[in-house]
Amino acid sequence: MIRSLRGRLFIGLTAIIILTGAIGGMFAFNWAFDEAIEMQDSILTQIASLAQNSGFSGGQPLPGVEEDAEVWIMELGKAPHGSADDRQLWSHQDGLHVAARAGQPIRVLVRTRADGSRFAVAQPTAVRDETARDMALRTLVPIAALIPCLMLVTALLIAQSLRPMVRLASDLDARRADDMSPLPLKGMPSELHPFIASINGLIARMRLMMDQQRRFIADATHELRTPIAALSLQAENLDPVDLPAAARDRLAALKQGMQRTKHLLEQLLALARQEAHPLGRGEMPQVSLDHVAKEVVADLLPQALNRNIDLGFELVEPLAVPSEPVMLAAMIRNLLDNALRYTPEGGNVDIGVYRQDGAAILQIEDSGPGIESSDMDRIFEPFFRGAREEAEGTGLGMSIVKRVVDELGGSIALENIMGVGRSGLRVIVRLPIAADPDLSANKPTAI
Numbered sequence: 136m137i138r139s140l141r142g143r144l145f146i147g148l149t150a151i152i153i154l155t156g157a158i159g160g161m162f163a164f165n166w167a168f169d170e171a172i173e174m175q176d177s178i179l180t181q182i183a184s185l186a187q188n189s190g191f192s193g194g195q196p197l198p199g200v201e202e203d204a205e206v207w208i209m210e211l212g213k214a215p216h217g218s219a220d221d222r223q224l225w226s227h228q229d230g231l232h233v234a235a236r237a238g239q240p241i242r243v244l245v246r247t248r249a250d251g252s253r254f255a256v257a258q259p260t261a262v263r264d265e266t267a268r269d270m271a272l273r274t275l276v277p278i279a280a281l282i283p284c285l286m287l288v289t290a291l292l293i294a295q296s297l298r299p300m301v302r303l304a305s306d307l308d309a310r311r312a313d314d315m316s317p318l319p320l321k322g323m324p325s326e327l328h329p330f331i332a333s334i335n336g337l338i339a340r341m342r343l344m345m346d347q348q349r350r351f352i353a354d355a356t357h358e359l360r361t362p363i364a365a366l367s368l369q370a371e372n373l374d375p376v377d378l379p380a381a382a383r384d385r386l387a388a389l390k391q392g393m394q395r396t397k398h399l400l401e402q403l404l405a406l407a408r409q410e411a412h413p414l415g416r417g418e419m420p421q422v423s424l425d426h427v428a429k430e431v432v433a434d435l436l437p438q439a440l441n442r443n444i445d446l447g448f449e450l451v452e453p454l455a456v457p458s459e460p461v462m463l464a465a466m467i468r469n470l471l472d473n474a475l476r477y478t479p480e481g482g483n484v485d486i487g488v489y490r491q492d493g494a495a496i497l498q499i500e501d502s503g504p505g506i507e508s509s510d511m512d513r514i515f516e517p518f519f520r521g522a523r524e525e526a527e528g529t530g531l532g533m534s535i536v537k538r539v540v541d542e543l544g545g546s547i548a549l550e551n552i553m554g555v556g557r558s559g560l561r562v563i564v565r566l567p568i569a570a571d572p573d574l575s576a577n578k579p580t581a582i
């Protein structure tokens with residue numbers, strides 16, 4: 136059982152072509168054969184007429200008749216005589232007959248001259264049949280040549296007709312997992328329309344389901360923030376209480392756990408917010424990249440001071456990008472948080488905000504250990520934490536960054552800095568710049 140549609144069509148159509156060719160060939164052969172026999176009879180008739188009118192008699196080579204044709208004239212005389220075959224011939228009336236000569240079948244045309252003498256024009260049946268077969272076979276040549284041509288055309292036609300299906304499959308394969316746009320019907324053969332409509336229906340249902348899930352995650356995360364904040368407050372309320380040392384240790388562990396949970400919720404919320412983002416790229420407001428970066432740096436400065444890390448700007452140019460302040464801030468915060476977290480105490484984190492080749496660049500360089508090249512491919516996957524499993528973190532930071540960058544139509548590149556006595560990670564985010572860079576006028580941006 137052939138599973139491929141292409142294979143089935145090809146084999147089916149080829150079988151039809153060969154069958155039609157064979158039946159057509161058989162008929163053509165038979166017709167041509169009969170025609171050739173008739174033609175040879177008429178040649179015998181012409182020779183006989185010629186012999187009769189010109190007084191040509193047997194025993195001489197026939198002028199204009201090929202030797203291969205083995206046509207000869209037999210004089211039968213005025214009365215039956217000679218061999219049994221001759222007498223048998225004499226008994227035939229004038230006209231065409233099948234007779235025998237030395238046990239071989241021959242075709243003869245018997246004629247009587249005006250003086251009563253008779254003669255016969257004869258030709259061996261075997262020679263006639265062979266000539267007729269040769270001629271008939273020649274009629275099969277075009278049919279035989281046509282069959283492979285038709286098969287080739289069929290194969291090309293099938294491939295051409297099935298191309299939209301192949302294209303549809305490769306379009307679907309090449310799709311990003313979160314691309315929920317419907318498949319276009321334009322340019323597709325009408326037979327595929329119901330199929331595409333069904334896929335589009337499925338995509339629409341999936342989009343609805345994913346939207347519901349995103350909303351659920353966003354709502355659930357949001358709802359969880361309040362009780363966690365309340366629990367943190369309760370734990371902090373225990374600070375002034377006189378507690379035994381063991382209880383104080385447990386309290387510290389509890390607070391740390393709550394801090395981790397809070398961080399996880401914040402990250403999940405950032406991710407959910409990002410995914411449930413309602414605005415298209417064209418509708419986003421112009422946001423000052425340098426301004427947002429400065430605000431995030433100001434927020435993280437205590438963390439940097441705490442770890443004695445030199446956090447600062449190397450280069451800042453006023454630049455506006457179409458974005459949302461919250462999105463942009465979440466991206467920068469996560470990148471800087473990583474740089475600060477994975478850089479050892481006393482290190483440096485340098486930030487650059489500048490314009491290059493018509494794009495806005497945010498560059499962050501740290502002096503940490505960098506990322507193992509084997510982890511680079513998976514670094515944007517949610518919950519992937521690479522080689523630093525032991526340190527605190529959820530593994531969601533980089534996936535938030537990636538989604539924001541994708542949403543803004545930008546790109547991100549990570550490279551390990553490998554200099555003499557120097558290591559670290561360089562992150563370069565490239566974002567499309569706002570049409571009017573003057574909009575980057577330092578108006579306060581809410582984060």
Ligand SMILES: Nc1ncnc2c1ncn2[C@@H]1O[C@H](COP(=O)(O)OP(=O)(O)OP(=O)(O)O)[C@@H](O)[C@H]1O
Binds near residue numbers: 398
């Ligand atoms: N600047 C960096 N230097 C070294 N390693 C890094 C750096 N940034 C990210 N990584 C590696 O990439 C992993 C994934 O980073 P990501 O920000 O997604 O998660 P996380 O920092 O572990 O958790 P989260 O940011 O959600 O708290 C980190 O666990 C770390 O191993």
Ligand SMILES: [Mg+2]
Binds near residue numbers: 473528531532533
């Ligand atoms: Mg992180």
